[in-house]
Amino acid sequence: MMTSATLHFRHSTFASERRNFAVAMITAIILADRISPQIQDTPPCLLPLENESILSRIARVVLRGPFGGTLIASRADIQADIEEELQGYAVQHVKLPNDAAPGSIAALAPALKHAEDFRKRWEKARAAAASRFGDDDDEDDKESHDAKPAKKKSGAGGAAAAWPLHRKNADVKVRGLARSFERDGVLLFHADAPLIRPELQAQLIEAFAREAEKSAQPRPFAQCIAAGVRGWPLAIDARAVSELLALSPATLLDDWLLTQLARVQDVSVPDGTSLERVLVEADYLRIEGPERKG
Numbered sequence: 001m002m003t004s005a006t007l008h009f010r011h012s013t014f015a016s017e018r019r020n021f022a023v024a025m026i027t028a029i030i031l032a033d034r035i036s037p038q039i040q041d042t043p044p045c046l047l048p049l050e051n052e053s054i055l056s057r058i059a060r061v062v063l064r065g066p067f068g069g070t071l072i073a074s075r076a077d078i079q080a081d082i083e084e085e086l087q088g089y090a091v092q093h094v095k096l097p098n099d100a101a102p103g104s105i106a107a108l109a110p111a112l113k114h115a116e117d118f119r120k121r122w123e124k125a126r127a128a129a130a131s132r133f134g135d136d137d138d139e140d141d142k143e144s145h146d147a148k149p150a151k152k153k154s155g156a157g158g159a160a161a162a163w164p165l166h167r168k169n170a171d172v173k174v175r176g177l178a179r180s181f182e183r184d185g186v187l188l189f190h191a192d193a194p195l196i197r198p199e200l201q202a203q204l205i206e207a208f209a210r211e212a213e214k215s216a217q218p219r220p221f222a223q224c225i226a227a228g229v230r231g232w233p234l235a236i237d238a239r240a241v242s243e244l245l246a247l248s249p250a251t252l253l254d255d256w257l258l259t260q261l262a263r264v265q266d267v268s269v270p271d272g273t274s275l276e277r278v279l280v281e282a283d284y285l286r287i288e289g290p291e292r293k294g
Contacts, residue, residue, distance in 0.1 A: 024184045025068035025122060026205065026235075027115040030058060030091075032074035032082060032191035034102040037280060043078050044278045045191035046085060049288060054194040054278060055082065059089050062189060064198050066205065069118050073111035074191070075100075092118070106249035108188075112241050115186050119238070182209040183218075184238035192278045193232065194287060200224065200274045201233055207267045208235040221257065222265040226272030230254070 032055065035043040045055040052060075055072075062070055073094040074082045083093055094114045100106035187204065189196065204222060212218040220240035224231050234257075236244070247256065257264055269275065278284045 024182055025119060026066070026183065026208075027118060027186045028062050028065060028067040028070040028189065029108075029111045029115060029186050030055070030062060030070070030072050030189045030191050031108065031111065032072065032078065033096055033100065033107040034192065035075060035078055039278070039281045039284050043081075044284070046078070046081060047278065047284055047288075049194055053085055055191050056085055056089075057194050058189060058191060058196055059086055059091060061196050061198055062201070063090060065187075065201050067187070068122055069115075071111055071114055071118070072191075073108075073114075101250065101252070103252050103254055104249065105244060105247045105251045105253065108253060109245055109249065112186065112245060116238075116241060119184070183212045186236050186238070186241070188232055188234040188236065190232050190277055193274075193276060194278065195274050195276055196233070197274055200269060203269070204233050204235055204267050207265060211265050219263050219265045221260070221263060222267055223257065224269045224275055225266045226269040226275055229272060229275065230257075231275030231277075 032043075032045045034045075038044075039047055045058075046053050048054075049057055059070070059072070070091045071094050072082060072086060072091050073096055075096050075098050077098050079093060079095055092114070094111045096107050096110055185208070187201065204224060208222040211222065218237070220237040220243075222235040224233060234253075244253070276283065276287065278287060
């Protein structure tokens with residue numbers, strides 16, 4: 001959830017650059033659209049893994065990322081259980097229809113629409129904050145200078161000039177902060193893929209943003225691939241969302257993407273285990289064993 005404190009942080013950090021560029025935002029969507037086959041009488045995303053559920057582990061990793069908001073999109077028949085599981089997490093919940101096929105546009109559409117609405121509310125709040133504080137920047141800086149001893153700035157431009165140095169920080173890199181405000185879109189995660197790592201989502205964000213930097217017509221999709229196998233996370237440019245929503249509700253997103261490979265940026269992942277999903281009990285037992293020992 002975008003708070004006033006977050007807005008103030010962005011205002012103070014990027015005040016000197018506000019008039020030069022518009023900050024972009026990526027929204028994370030964790031898709032819990034599958035409940036079968038149930039494993040040990042439990043939907044896959046709610047299976048235990050060490051001292052937490054698969055879903056809570058994924059949410060914990062995603063929330064370390066640089067996203068403007070995190071949405072949990074779940075079928076209506078398990079939404080209450082998921083909300084209880086993620087109580088206290090800084091996420092928003094989106095209800096999906098029970099009859100939508102997993103991975104279909106029908107299952108994804110409510111989350112994409114919610115992300116668009118969230119983006120509009122964020123822009124409105126950001127504009128209001130800029131209007132409220134922006135006109136007073138020079139006066140505030142003068143008062144601050146008069147009231148306090150001068151502090152050494154991090155080179156010309158203060159905080160703005162120091163940002164290139166911060167981009168090299170290890171935590172900034174692993175969270176993807178160095179690129180997170182350079183492209184608008186959404187990042188899709190499966191709610192049953194528990195081995196996602198912060199480094200992987202940061203790698204995808206880096207590639208997604210770099211594509212827009214080097215090309216006047218960047219490819220609208222970026223997808224992880226390991227040993228020829230495609231998987232999620234999947235990045236979608238904000239301008240491609242309307243195209244997806246115009247597809248038939250029965251369209252399976254992964255199948256449709258295979259017909260659009262010229263528009264998909266492949267992001268090679270060295271460790272394919274990060275893309276593995278718990279689809280059947282054998283998957284769960286294979287993942288649970290090493291995790292329990294580790």
